[in-house]
Amino acid sequence: MTPSAATALTPDTCPLYVDLDGTLTPGDTLYESVMLFIRRNPFNLLRMMGWLLLGKAGFKQRLAGAVRPDPARLPYHERFLQFLREERARGRTLVLASAADARIVREVAAHLQLFDDTLGTNAQGDGLNLSRANKRDAIAAHARAHGHSTWAYAGNSRDDIAVWQGSAQAVAVNAPPGVIAALQQVHPQARVFAREPLRLKTVLRAIRLKQWSKNGLLFVPLLAAHSLDPRLWATVAVAFVAFGLCASATYLFNDLLDLPNDRAHRIKRHRPLASGAIGIPVAVALGVVMLTLAFVLAFAVSGGFAAMLLAYTVTTLAYSIYLKRLALIDVLVLSGLYTLRIGAGAVAAGVDLSNWLLAISIFLFLSLALVKRCAELEELDDHRSVLAPGRGYQPRDLASLRAMGMASGFLAVMVLALYIDSQNSQALYARPDWLWGAAPVLLLWVMRIWLKTGRRELSGEDPLQFALRDPFSWMTLLAMGGIGLLATIGF
The missing domain is CATH 1.10.357.140 (UbiA prenyltransferase)
Structure with missing residues (x-):
């Protein structure tokens, strides 16, 4: 029987085996785990280099034993996920089959609550990395054990071509053009979820x-x-x-x-x-x-x-x-x-x-850094008392941080005022007294950005991004530049 005939005669109710990395999720849980492990301690990179000697299955076992990505925080292909929900509603058997460590596969399946069973790399079992021919054989054996003579497979990469060769139906998700071309030689009627360029x-x-x-x-x-x-x-x-x-x-x-x-x-x-x-x-x-x-x-x-x-x-x-x-x-x-x-x-x-320039910049940028932290804390629900994700702050720190930030901004303006009568300004400017006009302009800008932070009006996550889109900030910059020019030429 030709592949196309097998595809046409196979009922849609045959079990569908779904790949995880690159298919169900656009990323790769192995790479996710590597980054998590490095984030925990950069020297873990050296440990992982030693684990490579254990082979793919052994490496995945050691890494998954140390750290695993949270399934709730993984991105998923939503259109494909909706397709799986519809297939499950029709009564179709779904199995998550991946070369990822078996523990990761089980945790993802438990989170999504879509799959009837899982297959994954298990170094403590047969020791095989569940990809290519190994995956095809494991899927075929699993299907036979559950009374199915045919099965379908959803994948995305060139490694999956060997698996598709043994399947009765094929689904390609986020696959590159070369993989789709090779797949269609085996399954001309394969269903394709197009790859986003x-x-x-x-x-x-x-x-x-x-x-x-x-x-x-x-x-x-x-x-x-x-x-x-x-x-x-x-x-x-x-x-x-x-x-x-x-x-x-x-x-x-x-x-x-x-x-x-x-x-x-x-x-x-x-x-x-x-x-x-x-x-x-x-x-x-x-x-x-x-x-x-x-x-x-x-x-x-x-x-x-x-x-x-x-x-x-x-x-x-x-x-x-x-x-x-x-x-x-x-x-x-x-x-x-x-x-x-x-x-x-x-x-x-x-x-x-100039030391004056350094002092002004340190105080001003400290104020802006505190603006950013306060804006993040403002987004938290009032009843929430846990740490902000990845930060060392709590919502109750907001008042203290706001006070520190405003004080730092005001200190930047004070340093600017002290600079006006310094020897540096006397040497650089023909009329340094014109610089007094810059002090209230900068003071107004600092007060305004803190007022907007308290009102939760900052657009975006960074005060400088806000300033780039804020006409008032550009007017402030032009005003201070004009004042500096007047002071320079001695108008």
Whole structure:
């Protein structure tokens, strides 16, 4: 009997065996587990390298024994999931069959409550990794044991072609074009749930291209020094690109390590990695390439700037892995990373960095970091008293954090006021007294952003993102720039 005839004659009620990784969920539970294990302790990466000697089944057993992803926080293919619900309502037998560790497979099945049975890799049983021919044979044996001579299979990858060759019916979910072409040679009438193409817009969202605006701080030392040298501006422009690539890479690594918490967040669950729009291997490869390019450009600027970029990278990764969970330490680190950008710009341009500028930036960015934490806590239900996901804060900390944040913002304005009569301002500005006009403008902006935080009016999760979309913030920036220009030319 030809495959097409078998497909046509097989009733739709034959048991359907469903793959997990890449099919039921767009991600891979093995990669999810690896990231969870690294997040627990970065040195676990060395332990996993040793486990590779145990073979695929042994590696999966050790890893699943140490950590397993929460099924409730995994992304799922909703259209395919709805299809499975309809098939189960019709009385069809559904079995979750995966090369993932058997414990992970059982936990996912228990969460979804759609499957009658499960098959998974069990190193303590036959020791076989349940993929390709091993999966096909295990499914065939399971079907015969339950009185079925035919069975159907839903998969997504080239490894599944061997399984489809033994099935009477086939379903392809999120499969690449090459796999679908090979499948249709065996099952011309296979049902296909189309793969969502990876769009440039999705990649740009993943690397957070909008966040590159923060790296505009690298140009602040040139502005503060009143330098118009085009060579210095070109050098800092290269530094800007290097910092952007590095920051995007660290954002990817941060999202990889924070997947479970992002999926529990109202806004962050829509990020490309959290939603499964971009896979973990793609994100890792993209991050490595971007980080490599960043340091190539950094060394082209100067060794000192490369050292600053290395300090930023190490601090950011430490923040992603551990420091972000420490109350108060996290906001100090965030404000320090903003200020480090200003320092890196000064190193790239070869200009002196004013202590006044450093003081203003530290206080102002600490205030903005506390705005971000307060905005996150404001989103929690009033009755909820547990820690915010992945953070070291509780809703009852909100009043204290708000007081600290407003005080820090006011201190930034006070430092600006003290700077006006300093020797630095006298040397740089023809009419430094004009700078008094900048103090109330900055004060108004600080008070306004804190007022909007209390009213839960910040759009997005970051105060700088809000500022970029806020006309008043742009008017504030233009007003302060105009005041600085008047003070410079001595109008």
